[in-house]
Amino acid sequence: MKGRNSGKFWILAVAFALLFVVQSVALLIYNETLFLITLAVFLVLIVALVICYNALKRTVYRNIMTSAQLMTDSEGESLKNFSAPIIILSKSGTVIWYNKALAAISLGENLLGSNFSSIIGENAYSKLMHFKNTEATLFNKIFDMYALGNNDVKVIYFIDQTELKRTAAEYRFSRPVIAFLEIDSLEQVLSDMRDSKKAQICGEIQDLIEKWFSETGGIMRTLSNSRFMLVFEQRYLKRFEEEKFRILERVRNYLIDERKSLTLSIGIGHGAKTFIECEALAKKALDMSLSRGGDQVAIKAPNDDYRFYGGVKAVAEKGSRVRARITANALSELILSSERVVIMGHKFSDLDCLGASVALAQTIQEMDVPVDIVLNKNESMAESLLEYICDNGFSDIIASGEEILPAIDENTLLIVVDTHRKTVLDSPEIYEKASRVVVIDHHRKATDHIDNAVIFYDETVASSTCEMVAELCQYMSNAKLTELQANALLSGIMLDTKNFVLNTGVRTFEAAAYLRKCGADPVIVKKMFSDSMDIYKRKYAVISSAQLYGDCVVAINPENDSAARLISAQAADELLNVNHVKASFVLYPSNNAVNISARSFGDKNVQLIMEKLGGGGHRTMAACSIKNTTFEAAVVALQEAIDSEG
Numbered sequence: 001m002k003g004r005n006s007g008k009f010w011i012l013a014v015a016f017a018l019l020f021v022v023q024s025v026a027l028l029i030y031n032e033t034l035f036l037i038t039l040a041v042f043l044v045l046i047v048a049l050v051i052c053y054n055a056l057k058r059t060v061y062r063n064i065m066t067s068a069q070l071m072t073d074s075e076g077e078s079l080k081n082f083s084a085p086i087i088i089l090s091k092s093g094t095v096i097w098y099n100k101a102l103a104a105i106s107l108g109e110n111l112l113g114s115n116f117s118s119i120i121g122e123n124a125y126s127k128l129m130h131f132k133n134t135e136a137t138l139f140n141k142i143f144d145m146y147a148l149g150n151n152d153v154k155v156i157y158f159i160d161q162t163e164l165k166r167t168a169a170e171y172r173f174s175r176p177v178i179a180f181l182e183i184d185s186l187e188q189v190l191s192d193m194r195d196s197k198k199a200q201i202c203g204e205i206q207d208l209i210e211k212w213f214s215e216t217g218g219i220m221r222t223l224s225n226s227r228f229m230l231v232f233e234q235r236y237l238k239r240f241e242e243e244k245f246r247i248l249e250r251v252r253n254y255l256i257d258e259r260k261s262l263t264l265s266i267g268i269g270h271g272a273k274t275f276i277e278c279e280a281l282a283k284k285a286l287d288m289s290l291s292r293g294g295d296q297v298a299i300k301a302p303n304d305d306y307r308f309y310g311g312v313k314a315v316a317e318k319g320s321r322v323r324a325r326i327t328a329n330a331l332s333e334l335i336l337s338s339e340r341v342v343i344m345g346h347k348f349s350d351l352d353c354l355g356a357s358v359a360l361a362q363t364i365q366e367m368d369v370p371v372d373i374v375l376n377k378n379e380s381m382a383e384s385l386l387e388y389i390c391d392n393g394f395s396d397i398i399a400s401g402e403e404i405l406p407a408i409d410e411n412t413l414l415i416v417v418d419t420h421r422k423t424v425l426d427s428p429e430i431y432e433k434a435s436r437v438v439v440i441d442h443h444r445k446a447t448d449h450i451d452n453a454v455i456f457y458d459e460t461v462a463s464s465t466c467e468m469v470a471e472l473c474q475y476m477s478n479a480k481l482t483e484l485q486a487n488a489l490l491s492g493i494m495l496d497t498k499n500f501v502l503n504t505g506v507r508t509f510e511a512a513a514y515l516r517k518c519g520a521d522p523v524i525v526k527k528m529f530s531d532s533m534d535i536y537k538r539k540y541a542v543i544s545s546a547q548l549y550g551d552c553v554v555a556i557n558p559e560n561d562s563a564a565r566l567i568s569a570q571a572a573d574e575l576l577n578v579n580h581v582k583a584s585f586v587l588y589p590s591n592n593a594v595n596i597s598a599r600s601f602g603d604k605n606v607q608l609i610m611e612k613l614g615g616g617g618h619r620t621m622a623a624c625s626i627k628n629t630t631f632e633a634a635v636v637a638l639q640e641a642i643d644s645e646g
Helices: 002-030 032-069 073-080 100-105 116-120 122-131 162-173 195-216 234-242 246-252 275-291 322-336 351-366 383-391 401-407 428-433 465-476 483-497 506-517 522-527 533-544 564-575 606-611 631-644
Strands: 086-090 095-098 133-138 141-149 153-160 176-183 219-222 227-233 264-270 296-300 307-310 340-344 371-374 412-417 436-441 455-458 547-549 552-556 583-590 593-600 621-627
Touching: 086 100, 116 122, 116 133, 122 133, 122 141, 141 162, 162 234, 176 195, 176 234, 176 275, 195 219, 195 227, 195 246, 227 234, 234 264, 246 264, 264 275, 275 296, 322 412, 322 436, 322 455, 322 465, 340 351, 340 401, 340 428, 351 371, 351 383, 351 412, 351 465, 351 483, 371 401, 383 483, 401 428, 412 428, 436 465, 465 483, 465 506, 483 506, 483 522, 533 552, 533 564, 552 564, 552 631, 564 583, 564 593, 583 606, 583 631, 593 606, 593 631, 606 621, 606 631
Parallel strands: 264 296, 340 371, 340 412, 412 436, 436 455, 552 583
Antiparallel strands: 086 095, 086 153, 133 141, 141 153, 176 227, 176 264, 219 227, 296 307, 547 552, 583 593, 593 621
């Protein structure tokens, strides 16, 4: 190879010289002075070329001698014929030698003189030089590379891991995945149809599911008219996630009539060691999906948090009050068997939280069981309702968590209202100390939910916790609600429904009618929503700073005081009145964090957006808190979360 390359060099040199002679003769005839100048330049270039050529020869010779010093003749022959690819690099990373095995996989490509970093990539080359080993893809094969040698020369040898890596990847892709799929509220949606029509609709929905699932080559089994079990390989789960489970949209777009459509809930378990463990994970995931309101997919692996997809549509309201009656009876038994009851909501309590607490507390008092309400008055956003309660002589049972904590023992029942998340409780210390817990909430289930509740009454189709408590109180006591209870519950319903506009169902208006019958006064309740002139001006100053982002609007409230949270929430509500806006977000500071208050009319699920930022809530009302950040960074994070949900 050396002789051939040297011969080519001198052939090119002679050809270049002959070309110069011919050109010089022509130039001499034309202009003698110009010929002399050109001749001088040519001679200088010839001398420089000879010097560079000799320097290159010495460099190559030195590299070859350096590499030769690392091995004897027999070792060199062994490396040349070694079955594993080997390459020798100069100090600068240039390829100066490689064996037959590497020549074979390079498919005849000449690598001598090439920079090795350009062959395997800068990142892989940097890791190889620093850690003395790395993994890289070369000539469509996967190799583990190891570096030996000194500062002047490096010997790189390759171990072909292609088959092992492909086998490992195939093993991962072929791991079993188990899913449970349920058609949400099927019986309620089809309750007024003939059996033949029901069978036709169920068959068409099942056909949609089978066509979507058929590409996996998996197993699908029908467990009931509304529930199916799916078994498929891991490789298809990634594909389903990339397409964001388009089966949800296909079923959602299947219209039964002009007003009715169906939705799916899917729970998926994967990554476990056995089929039984995968099945258990899938059941938990389905329960999570259903408890969050349905129309979504929940995915669970053994050591990972839940992943969610979908959740863009509210599930049909369940008309039966059977669950409310059963829950009320069970709750009454727990209360009567307790020596003390403590009611607690979330931090920065609102009208729904405090209204439900007060109404429930009065009902418990009628059962002759001591009761207290945990409330941080300095942080409450329900000052108007709190003032109304105090004016009616019902303030003695309201206390802070620090005051109530010493009285908590094993005979105390803790009732958590308007939240089910451990991280947002008004007093986490009371929750940790309580041995018996009941949860009453209407928000979609979050991953950090209370997991040791004796009763977990979570109705995501309810407009508010006050609506749920209004139903429970009817079954817990034969006595009619007091005017105080009725007004407190109505204020919570009006807050969470935006004056009966959002999240309302038949049961919402039934509850409101019952409260009106019990003496609720809409005028008194309306006054609870009144603001001072200062708050009114500040609210509209925040609104004036709003900017559109796609079909959303984002505003910033820079003020950091006790009223900032209330003003931001109200501004988010007002911004929904802008044409073509599907969701509103208002950012405001709180200690070392930036909080976000999110609202929508339901076209865009703000709960999913807030969950991506560590928060949660309901599909039309949610929030989050981002610690140690700036407004600029928080806006960027919010925009990314909005984009990810489409």
